[in-house]
Amino acid sequence: MSTYFPKAGEIARKWYVVDASGLALGRVASQVARILMGKENPKYTPFIDTGDHVVVINAEKVKLTGMKAEQKVYQRYTGYPGGLRTEEYRKRMVRKPELVIEDAVRRMLPKNKLGTHMFTKLKVYKGDKHPHQAQKPEVKELVH
Secondary structure (H helix, E strand, C coil), rough: CCCCCCCHHHHHCCCCECCCCEEEEHHHHHHHHHHHCCCCCCCCEEEECCCCCEECHHHHECCCCHHHHHHCEEEEEECCCCCCEEEEHHHHHHHHHHHHHHHHCCCCCCCCCHHHHHCCCCCCCCCCCCCCCHHCCCCCCCCC
């Protein structure tokens, strides 16, 4: 008997809508990452992308617990000498709140080409409107 591996054509991808309002950032990110990887799917295989598409709405209403809202700092490096760039959480939430959720989810996915492909199935929006009604997404309730 041989081990079953799902083929690319056999994977039926669903679309889910997740409302992030009032939920903790880390909990939203970890549960969305599981859906993107396909760990909720019974055909899950670690080296095959069996995940579904996720649309996150109300990104500006996500919460951080404790003192993290004042202390969290995002860092990136440009590649040039002295090119360390930092941005505080509060400033990023004002400028582009979608990046906060995208960064948290991206860092929970595999760090390879497969993880990059999984990340393309994530769509994050600031308000409660999104342009993916044609895909008939299901509402997914996350555990608090």
